[in-house]
Amino acid sequence: MTDQTAYNFAYLDEQTKRMIRRAILKGVAIPGYQVPFASREMPMPYGWGTGGVQVTAACLVPEDRLKVIDQGADDTTNAVSIRRFFQRTAGVAVTEATAEATVIQTRHRIPETPLTEGQILVYQVPIPEPLRFLEPRETETRKMHELEDYGLMHVKLYEDISRHGQIATAYDYPVKVEGRYVMDPSPIPKFDNPKLAGNAAIQLFGAGREQRIYALPPYSEAISLDFDDYPFAASKADHACDLCAAPDSYLDEVITDDQGSRMFVCSDTDFCASRRKAGHIGPMGTPMAGG
Amino acid sequence: MYVAVKGGEKAIDAAHAWLAEERRGDTSVAELSVAQIRQQLALAVNRVMAEGSLYDPDLAALAIKQARGDLIEAIFLIRAYRTTLPRLGASTPLETAQMAITRRISATFKDLPGGQILGPTFDYTHRLLDFKLAAEGGVPPAPTAPASLDAVPHVTSLLNRDGLIQTEAEGNATPPDLTREPMEIPTTRPLRLQAITRGDEGFILSMAYSTQRGYGRTHAFVGELRIGTVAVEMEIPELGFSVEIGEVELTECETVNQFKGSKTEPPQFTRGYGLVFGQTERKAIAMSLVDRALRWKELGEDNTGAPAQDEEFVLMHADNIQATGFLEHIKLPHYVDFQAELELVRKLRREALAHGEAAE
Amino acid sequence: MTPEALLGGFTDAPRQSARAFRAALEAMSRPGTLWPLEGAAPPAPLSVAAGVLILTLCDGTTPLHLGGSYDLQVVRDWVTFHTGAPLVSAEEAHFALGTWADLMPVDRFAIGLPDYPDRAATLIVEMPSLSAQGPRLTGPGIAVVAHLNLPETAAFRANRALFPQGFDTYLTSGAHVAGLPRSTIVEAV
Numbered sequence: 067m068t069d070q071t072a073y074n075f076a077y078l079d080e081q082t083k084r085m086i087r088r089a090i091l092k093g094v095a096i097p098g099y100q101v102p103f104a105s106r107e108m109p110m111p112y113g114w115g116t117g118g119v120q121v122t123a124a125c126l127v128p129e130d131r132l133k134v135i136d137q138g139a140d141d142t143t144n145a146v147s148i149r150r151f152f153q154r155t156a157g158v159a160v161t162e163a164t165a166e167a168t169v170i171q172t173r174h175r176i177p178e179t180p181l182t183e184g185q186i187l188v189y190q191v192p193i194p195e196p197l198r199f200l201e202p203r204e205t206e207t208r209k210m211h212e213l214e215d216y217g218l219m220h221v222k223l224y225e226d227i228s229r230h231g232q233i234a235t236a237y238d239y240p241v242k243v244e245g246r247y248v249m250d251p252s253p254i255p256k257f258d259n260p261k262l263a264g265n266a267a268i269q270l271f272g273a274g275r276e277q278r279i280y281a282l283p284p285y286s287e288a289i290s291l292d293f294d295d296y297p298f299a300a301s302k303a304d305h306a307c308d309l310c311a312a313p314d315s316y317l318d319e320v321i322t323d324d325q326g327s328r329m330f331v332c333s334d335t336d337f338c339a340s341r342r343k344a345g346h347i348g349p350m351g352t353p354m355a356g357g
Numbered sequence: 358m359y360v361a362v363k364g365g366e367k368a369i370d371a372a373h374a375w376l377a378e379e380r381r382g383d384t385s386v387a388e389l390s391v392a393q394i395r396q397q398l399a400l401a402v403n404r405v406m407a408e409g410s411l412y413d414p415d416l417a418a419l420a421i422k423q424a425r426g427d428l429i430e431a432i433f434l435i436r437a438y439r440t441t442l443p444r445l446g447a448s449t450p451l452e453t454a455q456m457a458i459t460r461r462i463s464a465t466f467k468d469l470p471g472g473q474i475l476g477p478t479f480d481y482t483h484r485l486l487d488f489k490l491a492a493e494g495g496v497p498p499a500p501t502a503p504a505s506l507d508a509v510p511h512v513t514s515l516l517n518r519d520g521l522i523q524t525e526a527e528g529n530a531t532p533p534d535l536t537r538e539p540m541e542i543p544t545t546r547p548l549r550l551q552a553i554t555r556g557d558e559g560f561i562l563s564m565a566y567s568t569q570r571g572y573g574r575t576h577a578f579v580g581e582l583r584i585g586t587v588a589v590e591m592e593i594p595e596l597g598f599s600v601e602i603g604e605v606e607l608t609e610c611e612t613v614n615q616f617k618g619s620k621t622e623p624p625q626f627t628r629g630y631g632l633v634f635g636q637t638e639r640k641a642i643a644m645s646l647v648d649r650a651l652r653w654k655e656l657g658e659d660n661t662g663a664p665a666q667d668e669e670f671v672l673m674h675a676d677n678i679q680a681t682g683f684l685e686h687i688k689l690p691h692y693v694d695f696q697a698e699l700e701l702v703r704k705l706r707r708e709a710l711a712h713g714e715a716a717e
Numbered sequence: 718m719t720p721e722a723l724l725g726g727f728t729d730a731p732r733q734s735a736r737a738f739r740a741a742l743e744a745m746s747r748p749g750t751l752w753p754l755e756g757a758a759p760p761a762p763l764s765v766a767a768g769v770l771i772l773t774l775c776d777g778t779t780p781l782h783l784g785g786s787y788d789l790q791v792v793r794d795w796v797t798f799h800t801g802a803p804l805v806s807a808e809e810a811h812f813a814l815g816t817w818a819d820l821m822p823v824d825r826f827a828i829g830l831p832d833y834p835d836r837a838a839t840l841i842v843e844m845p846s847l848s849a850q851g852p853r854l855t856g857p858g859i860a861v862v863a864h865l866n867l868p869e870t871a872a873f874r875a876n877r878a879l880f881p882q883g884f885d886t887y888l889t890s891g892a893h894v895a896g897l898p899r900s901t902i903v904e905a906v
Contacts, residue, residue: 073441074731075732075735076731076735077441080730080731081776081778084734084775084776085778087738087742087774088779090742091742091745091774091839091885092835092837093835094742094746094858094898095745095885095899095900096900097900099835099881102539102833104536104537104538104539106440107436107437107439107440107536108437111433111678111682111686112678112679112681112682112683112686113684113689114682114686114689116682125735125739125742126735127732127735127739136690137691137692137693141365141366144690146365146366146369147369173689174693174694183747186742203669204673205542209832212831230705231708232704236697236698236700236701237693237694237697238694244857247881254693255696255697256697257697266860268746281746282857283745283746283857283858284747284860286857286858301704302700303700316693318693318696319696319699333696
């Protein structure tokens with residue numbers, strides 16, 4: 067018996083998928099609001115993408131081409147593990163090319179290549195509540211969302227400014243969605259925040275352990291919280307990619323020896339490889355076949 | 358020249374093969390059978406069943422073998438398997454008063470109807486390593502006594518006859534199931550009990566212990582602890598009556614708690630309740646203490662701010678599969694977040710240093 | 718139970734419901750756009766699209782309200798056999814099915830709670846036809862502006878005023894569906 071016949075299509079049973087699907091639809095209807103859902107115990111650990119995996123499982127169709135990235139890369143071990151899970155249980159095609167994928171599950175990045183209509187971006191979310199580290203109680207934060215009382219968040223950001231002269235949040239930077247809910251975009255670098263807004267793709271967020279699903283419909287407004295005199299600024303390392311020379315992609319810093327040498331490379335491995343295939347070569351890069 | 362690390366897939370395969378080899382260990386030593394684990398490590402099997410929320414000793418034993426004895430890993434295996442099982446129906450409520458008892462003790466009455474039965478307990482063993490066990494050897498048979506056919510009523514029901522202990526609400530409502538519905542805080546006692554019975558033994562033990570040391574003290578005695586097997590019955594609509602479909606071993610603990618009365622309740626004894634799969638005595642006692650501590654609101658007691666009185670705190674942190682997953686996820690790559698922090702710290706330092714120089 | 722009730726379900730539920738959900742997701746995510754929904758053959762007067770939506774989203778945990786002209790024995794039997802959804806009054810419904818006239822007045826349906834706005838009904842409104850003409854739609858999911866031949870505008874405007882509470886709507890006709898979440902701003906043209 068193959069794995070595909072031993073388990074239902076995309077692993078989850080039909081009743082569970084219906085429950086998740088209903089939660090996704092309510093999430094889409096109330097952009098940025100966290101819909102509670104009866105997250106199931108998946109065959110991978112909580113905190114390793116169980117929310118994203120359940121959302122992906124509920125969305126997949128046999129014709130999909132799935133891309134899975136972790137830290138922007140297709141070949142990180144947890145991305146490999148999740149991709150294999152769906153190859154086994156849903157039999158879907160997989161790809162590393164952002165433009166070719168119909169469903170992309172991600173941890174901590176939004177791909178550099180702009181997404182298009184027909185694509186779904188599924189985020190793995192560890193802590194869905196943007197107010198959680200300011201107020202640990204769910205009973206309290208739920209009330210704050212209800213009353214649209216986000217004063218605590220503004221106080222926190224303001225304290226940052228008075229202490230550091232700027233907002234000291236580099237990732238997991240909160241956004242206000244459609245003028246209503248403050249939303250946690252998952253731990254993406256704030257460099258990626260502008261890509262949340264006005265995106266042509268459907269963006270779905272799954273938090274398994276915390277039992278929440280939320281969504282950004284296409285072309286939604288998602289404004290990074292800031293102050294008039296301290297406007298939000300997306301930031302990245304002040305370098306170009308050493309492999310593909312991209313001046314505008316998010317970079318990983320790689321330590322290359324014990325003498326303090328380092329290089330900067332695109333965190334989005336597909337983006338970087340595509341550029342090299344197209345002939346863009348950075349100071350430490352080598353041309354790649356294909357194109 | 359830099360070549361990005363590739364080969365995650367190969368690394369995973371190799372790691373799995375190595376793990377399988379390590380699990381087996383030295384092949385010159387006989388392999389453990391699942392039956393051996395089930396028979397000889399029964400208390401480990403019980404814990405895996407209790408926290409895995411699945412009564413199947415063979416599967417629990419298999420999970421322990423597969424997990425190399427890591428019980429939380431074994432519980433995880435059982436939980437992941439359990440989620441895929443179809444729900445064919447629900448049993449009728451178990452009648453623990455009808456338990457076929459192997460152990461029954463009360464700390465509140467010296468003697469009582471049905472008697473005290475010490476049963477197979479570590480309680481009065483002197484904890485001296487038994488080096489005879491290092492060598493294989495037979496065990497002399499234990500003395501036996503004829504099974505008593507007398508009814509064994511719950512101790513608390515005896516107290517209840519005098520109105521000295523708080524009466525618990527009865528009802529036929531279907532209890533909630535936190536594995537099928539998202540948890541909503543504040544919750545209800547049935548849901549709390551489910552969360553605690555499958556909660557981590559160590560966590561529940563520590564929470565219970567904290568109440569004994571004064572953080573939300575409830576003055577508990579073990580009114581009754583009973584261990585034994587109970588029939589599981591299911592109603593078959595086509596037949597119009599219920600049939601026995603099997604039996605499960607359970608540990609049930611009811612504490613009797615001193616209670617001087619509150620603004621809303623008269624002075625009387627109150628109780629905490631613990632019910633756990635298998636012979637799992639420590640867990641059942643701990644569960645009943647935590648249950649009682651969480652009932653402060655319903656009994657009109659003061660919230661002293663003790664951790665064990667804090668429903669959200671207890672319930673959101675009791676599950677070891679959630680906890681271990683999230684704890685261990687910090688070993689996954691966080692390059693992106695770390696890079697973002699690195700840039701920020703560098704920038705803040707640059708500005709702080711420039712500021713310092715300007716000030717000098 | 719009529720023999721008809723036993724027919725017309727999915728033949729390959731895991732895959733058919735997956736495809737149907739994707740269409741329903743796109744429809745709710747991009748208000749005013751039309752999406753094909755196929756794979757079931759529900760009894761009249763149900764459209765194919767409405768039947769597919771019910772098979773995809775409803776089960777024993779989702780009470781369903783059948784509006785007047787849909788509250789027929791054959792429909793009740795079909796829904797019960799294929800989904801097990803309890804049939805209930807408008808006030809208790811998670812889902813509701815009928816023509817717009819059947820579902821009036823729509824202020825009977827659950828709009829969710831201030832702290833749990835997701836606990837709101839989803840209406841499945843059967844339409845004689847669907848076209849990208851009529852009232853002007855703007856809001857989440859819409860790049861600039863969309864149009865859809867809604868049965869009216871006032872009720873949807875009143876619903877939008879409740880945001881983040883409010884019901885959500887699917888409009889079905891033949892083998893097509895369009896979505897109208899509570900977040901959409903509807904204006905008559």
